[in-house]
Amino acid sequence: MQFNYIANACTPSSSGRTIAMLDPSDGQPYDEIQRSNAADLDLAVRAARQGLEAVWHKFSAAERGRLLMRLSLKITEHADELSAIEQRDCGKPTKQARADAAALARYFEFYAGACDKLHGETIPYLDGYSVLTWREPHGVTGHIIPWNYPMQIFGRSVGGALAAGNVCVVKPAEDACLSLLRVAQLAAEVGFPAGVINIVTGYGHEVGDALARHPGIDHISFTGSPAIGTLIQQVAAQRHCPVTLELGGKSPQIVFADADLEAAVPAIISGIVQNSGQTCSAGSRLLVDLAIYEPLLERLGQAFENLRVGPAAMDLDLGPLIRQQQQQRVWDFLSDAQVANITMVAQGKVVEEAPQTGFYQAPTLLRDVPVTHRLAQEEVFGPVLVAMSFRDEDHAVEMANATPFGLVAGVWTADGARQFRMARRIRSGQVFINNYGAGGGVELPFGGIKSSGYGREKGVEALHGFTTLKTVAIKHG
Numbered sequence: 001m002q003f004n005y006i007a008n009a010c011t012p013s014s015s016g017r018t019i020a021m022l023d024p025s026d027g028q029p030y031d032e033i034q035r036s037n038a039a040d041l042d043l044a045v046r047a048a049r050q051g052l053e054a055v056w057h058k059f060s061a062a063e064r065g066r067l068l069m070r071l072s073l074k075i076t077e078h079a080d081e082l083s084a085i086e087q088r089d090c091g092k093p094t095k096q097a098r099a100d101a102a103a104l105a106r107y108f109e110f111y112a113g114a115c116d117k118l119h120g121e122t123i124p125y126l127d128g129y130s131v132l133t134w135r136e137p138h139g140v141t142g143h144i145i146p147w148n149y150p151m152q153i154f155g156r157s158v159g160g161a162l163a164a165g166n167v168c169v170v171k172p173a174e175d176a177c178l179s180l181l182r183v184a185q186l187a188a189e190v191g192f193p194a195g196v197i198n199i200v201t202g203y204g205h206e207v208g209d210a211l212a213r214h215p216g217i218d219h220i221s222f223t224g225s226p227a228i229g230t231l232i233q234q235v236a237a238q239r240h241c242p243v244t245l246e247l248g249g250k251s252p253q254i255v256f257a258d259a260d261l262e263a264a265v266p267a268i269i270s271g272i273v274q275n276s277g278q279t280c281s282a283g284s285r286l287l288v289d290l291a292i293y294e295p296l297l298e299r300l301g302q303a304f305e306n307l308r309v310g311p312a313a314m315d316l317d318l319g320p321l322i323r324q325q326q327q328q329r330v331w332d333f334l335s336d337a338q339v340a341n342i343t344m345v346a347q348g349k350v351v352e353e354a355p356q357t358g359f360y361q362a363p364t365l366l367r368d369v370p371v372t373h374r375l376a377q378e379e380v381f382g383p384v385l386v387a388m389s390f391r392d393e394d395h396a397v398e399m400a401n402a403t404p405f406g407l408v409a410g411v412w413t414a415d416g417a418r419q420f421r422m423a424r425r426i427r428s429g430q431v432f433i434n435n436y437g438a439g440g441g442v443e444l445p446f447g448g449i450k451s452s453g454y455g456r457e458k459g460v461e462a463l464h465g466f467t468t469l470k471t472v473a474i475k476h477g
């Protein structure tokens with residue numbers, strides 16, 4: 001049984017109710033979390049406010065940095081334990097779970113170093129004045145975290161918020177949150193004062209909604225679906241609470257005829273099979289120059305057929321999806337493809353050892369998907385890659401920009417001038433040229449435009465979102 005973590009103490013929900021945690025690899029329950037309610041959330045917000053006012057605001061930036069660094073080292077010491085927890089919770093292959101624990105440590109390391117490098121400016125003004133700006137923390141920040149990368153998203157969101165001097169109330173996803181409860185304990189062990197990191201588990205429509213509504217939350221970071229992002233904005237707007245939204249994408253991988261396919265092919269595959277396609281920045285649309293469309297699809301088709309899906313602990317190319325509803329969602333997209341006579345190029349295989357009760361889905365490559373079809377417009381959040389061909393650069397740009405999303409894009413071409421033109425013309429928060437995802441990129445600002453959300457997480461840029469700017473004008477004559 002798992003408990004909320006409030007004011008450095010394991011705390012049961014006042015509801016007395018719990019939610020069963022299912023192992024996605026076999027669909028069986030193996031633990032329980034608290035099904036928290038608005039009263040539990042209120043307790044966490046009060047603890048956070050108390051922690052902020054009594055202790056945390058007295059920490060200098062350098063002291064905060066040292067504490068974040070201690071947590072980073074502690075996470076590294078416990079990396080095996082944390083990755084094992086995340087592996088079971090999310091159904092991640094071992095390599096992925098380990099990479100996630102390493103990324104969590106890296107976020108805290110990065111933000112540890114950033115704490116005392118965040119500063120304002122002086123502004124030249126009228127004679128007799130001095131004007132300066134201060135970057136001040138919002139206060140109590142709320143973090144609503146999805147189930148696909150609990151550790152990574154906690155690291156980027158909470159790491160940045162703490163570095164900027166905030167205290168945090170975290171609402172992880174009901175499907176996967178056990179690693180974060182453990183990280184909060186490790187934070188207490190390295191000396192984080194009570195109330196600085198609080199975790200309250202439960203359903204989104206209950207405790208998540210309570211977080212978005214709570215007047216004691218001064219800023220909300222939300223990562224999740226566009227539909228819930230809209231709800232959060234609406235609720236937060238009632239009290240003019242600032243929000244940062246990361247809502248996913250339908251990111252294109254754009255391959256020109258002069259591309260280095262040796263480099264592009266593995267990146268295209270890992271861009272869609274990583275975490276079984278349950279990645280906001282998955283490269284889920286493949287736009288290919290007509291001149292190389294057939295040979296590239298043939299090559300990718302062979303590679304897809306060799307992909308293997310199985311229980312997380314088998315550490316294959318893909319693990320299971322998070323839950324049955326997610327599996328059903330992918331099936332619905334694939335049956336829509338059949339109805340629309342969309343051609344399947346290839347599919348990987350679910351291994352025989354995979355229990356029937358697990359949530360498995362073979363990676364699937366589809367071709368000639370019409371630009372307006374929902375498979376080319378909506379986020380599947382599963383291992384489904386849709387391929388389309390383009391005639392020339394203008395056509396590629398038009399297709400790349402023709403979705404409601406704008407999170408990430410990959411461009412594969414040897415032509416230097418075209419690399420710059422494409423980077424300028426594509427409407428998204430990140431553009432990768434001759435690579436995709438840049439190995440995680442803790443340092444690289446991340447976020448979207450259009451339905452992918454707004455605000456930036458990761459990198460130093462995130463610290464601007466976790467602070468509010470105060471202008472001080474002094475008239476001294």
Ligand code: ADP
Nearest residue numbers: 145146172173174203204205208209224225228
């Ligand atoms: P998914 O459909 O992939 O689970 P969601 O957007 O529903 O994505 O979930 C992302 C996070 O948002 C989770 O922590 C979830 O519990 C939370 N959430 C869901 N509904 C709400 C809501 N109405 N208000 C606040 N948070 C919510």
